[in-house]
Amino acid sequence: MQEEYVVSQKEVVAWIKKHAxxxxxPQQESVYNSDYRDYKDVRPLQKMVGAARIVTLGESTYGTHTVFLLKQRLLMFLVEEMGFTLLALPVPWSGTCALNDYIYSGLGDPEEMxxxxxxxxxxxxxxxxLIYWLRNxxxxxxxxQKVxxxxxxxxPYIQAAIDNVLLYASDIDTQWSEQLSACYQQFGSYDADLTGYRQLSPQEREHCRQQLQQVYxxxxxxxxxxxxxxTRDRYLEAFQNVRVLIQAEELAVSQDFARREYFIAExxxxxxxxxxxxxxxxxxGHNASIALQAPSPRPASRQPEYLTFTSASDGVSSKGNSASGDLSYWSQEATAGSYLLERYPNDLLTIGFSFYQGSFLALDEQQPDLLNHYNxxxxxxxxxxxxxxxxEMASVLLDLRGPDAHEEAAxxxxxxxxxxCVRKSYHEELYWQPQYLLRCFDxxxxxxxxxxxxxxxDVTQWVVQLPAQPYNLDFAHELDDWHIKGTLKHQVAFEPVSRKRSYTRLHVQSEESDVERYFRLAQEIQASEYRGQRIRLSAYIEVQDINEEVSLWLCIRKSDNKRLLGNSYSIDTQPRAQYSVVMDVPLESISIDLSIALCGTGQLWLDNLRLEIVGSDVPLTPLLS
Incomplete structure (x- = not known):
């Protein structure tokens, strides 16, 4: 009979604090600072990685700043101290070719690429x-040692992969390039319309498949x-475009998520x-993709073939297409991490990432073409x-396989x-999912x-969704429509005031004394209804034991991405009083950010927050540089 363990959260927290x-x-010191790059804090990672040839770095949401910096910190250590020379991402192979050239040569504009x-x-x-650091x-x-x-x-970029193949071929043999172009003509015409490709008859798709195979x-x-x-490298880079086009054709028809994970691993x-x-x-990658959880049971006779190509030095097989195989028996739970684990059981180390509080970006569930802020x-x-x-530790690294893993708390x-778990889009019903931490990550x-x-x-194809007017300024719906920024540990509460004055007060209390950290509660709106006018942001604020400052902010962003800043602040301990910021909104303004910030230790109470248009007789607040 399996032994059962009943462990309290308090015991688990104590165990984490003992072993983490x-x-x-990463937000307190520049990653380029020589002292910061002595890697004293992450030096234990060297022993944890050991002889592993593959290290995967995950994340629980894509749109998070601090987690990205922590991943970059570990990547820099692996590159500079442990000799890792390949950085691979789940993005189109064709989409990284120009960036890889930039990282080697310094030619071109990486932001455009x-x-x-x-x-x-x-x-x-x-x-x-990160790309600038890799180039440096x-x-x-x-x-x-180059990466x-x-x-x-x-x-999704089918035509870009085709262009890469044809560019390589044209440098060698113009006539051959024209032949390849004819083979790719049908599939390439569906670059932006894979739904249309799926609607072709089976015979038409088979003909297209044969054309792709002919190029291979x-x-x-x-x-x-x-x-x-x-050169060998140029040949292999072009050949990989050939391979991924065959993979893309299969996925265009099957739309099989597990199959895509397989191709990433392959x-x-x-x-x-x-x-x-x-x-x-x-x-x-993402936690959901790099996780090590094994696929559902499968017949012992059906072992996965990660590489159907032969052991030729360039990965080319004369037996046919090496870019796909029969994986219909894999379950939908299969991940790239689980496929890699079977291929490299002793050479793979997987690191999951997450965070407790703050905010992130994700595509809106109801309007999938728009980005939204989420608390x-x-x-x-x-x-x-x-x-x-x-x-209450700012950021930690924990080895889940440690020698004390036999302890009850573990x-x-x-x-x-x-x-x-949030990938590109936010889905309420999928936001929190059960996870076996020890099964998923090392x-x-x-x-x-x-x-x-x-x-x-310059990103124009994704637009952050902004309301025309501020909402929930009275905190009647707590933090709805508000976004928390900064890394200061804090507690937020909402205190109803007397019935005669029916409103809610926001109460924020700092939980640490680091004056370099801050808490900021912000709301960003469109500037269109306020352009060419003078606006005032006002609120009643009470502060207690503030060792740095509490400030009320207005930030106006213009079309050239320059920002106009104004604030009103308080320090020490002050009774409830009204504070305000008054600014003119230029005609070229795009958005207005209103916020309350707390730096260092102390408490603040805020109520009666208002944003209003005022006359030209109301004095302006001096702008900050």
Whole structure:
């Protein structure tokens, strides 16, 4: 009979605090600072990674700033201290080719190239900073230490992959390039309409499939000639485009999520075993994709074939298409991590990431073409995030396989507990999902507070959804329509006031004394109804034991992405009084951000918050630089 363990949350919190390694806060010090890069805090990771050739880095939501910085911190250590030279992401292979060239040569504008990575969550300031760091590293390291930047996915940019193949072919043989172009003509015409491709008859799709296979066979047959006419790397890079086009055709028809996860794992294997056979790889993904949970049981006779190609040095098989195989017996729970685990049982280390409170970005469930802000403060008491949050540690690294894993408190990690899971889109019913932490990850990195990612200003295909007017200024609906920013540990409460004055007071209390951290409650609206007018943001504020400051803010963002800032602040202990900020809204304004901020220790109470248009006789608040 299996022994049962009944462990209290208090015991689990104590166990985590005993065994977790405290990490530096990546928002407090520049990642380029030489002292910060001595890696004292993450040095234990070296022993945890050991001889692993693949390290995967996850995240519970895509649009989070602090988690991204923690992942970058670990990536930098793995590159600079442990010799990892491949960074792979679940983005189209064709979308990273130009960026990889930039990281090696420094030529071009990486911000323009990032649009080819596909989804909104890659087009952020954090990702751009990472690409700049990779370029800087490649510029100063030895040739054998240079890092390659590669995509693992086959969708959505079909035409871009075709263009890469044809560009390579045209440099070698114009007539051959024209033949390949004819083979790709039918499939390429559905680049932006895979639904239309699925509606073709089975005979038409089979003809298209044969055309794709013909290109593959050409590359296999002419391998020696093509490498001699170019280089091994150029040949393999073009050949990978050929492979992912065959994968894309299959997924265009099947729409099988597990199959896509398989292809991500297979492409990672191809990179390691053929493109960079001596490399060690970091895979940057989502918790739900890198998790190690095994697929559902399958017949013993049906073992997965990760690489159907032969052991030829370039990963090419003369036996046919190596980009796909029969995986219909895999369950929908299969992940890229579980496929990699079977292929590399002793060479894989998986690190999950999450955070307790703050905010993040995700596509709106009701309007999937729009981004929205989401607060992350309503955390279930029995969730993984709640228990780690109770440690009150800013950011930690925990080895789930440690020597003390036999202790009773550690058995909590073998049981299912709710955990946050948001991919590109927010879905209320999928936000919290049961997770066996120890089955999914080897290590776990946790941040107490995270803010939302910073979108690049030139991203036009994704628009952050902003209301025309501010809402819930009286906090009658608590934090609805408000967004929490900053990393200061805090408690938020809502206090009803007397019946004669029927309103709710917001109460915020800081839980730490770090004056470099802050708590900010913000709401951003469209500027259209206020352009060309003077506005006033006012509120009644009471403060107690403030060692830094409490401030009321207005921030107006203009079309050139420049910002106008104004604030009114209070320090020490002050009775309830009215504070206000008055600013003119330029005609070229895009949005208005109104917020209340607390820095350092202390408490604040806020009520009667108002945003109104006022006359030109009301004095302006001096702007901040």
């Amino acid at each position: 390694i405290a990490l530096c806060d 990032m649009v080819n990575m596909g989804d909104w969550h890659w087009m952020t300031g954090e990702m751009l900073d 590293y490649n510029e100063r390291c030895r040739p054998e 390659s930047f590669c995509g693992l996915d086959c969708l 066979d050409d590359f296999v047959r002419q391998r020696t000639r093509l490498i001699a006419a170019s 492409n990672a294997s191809w990179l390691l075993e053929h493109y960079r056979p001596k490399a060690k790889m970091v895979i940057w 992350a403060d309503n955390v279930p008491n029995d969730s993984i995030e709640a228990v780690f949050g109770m440690t 058995h909590w990690f073998t049981e299912p507990h709710l955990s946050r 290590l776990y990195v946790f941040a107490h507070t995270s803010t939302e990612a910073e979108l690049l200003p």
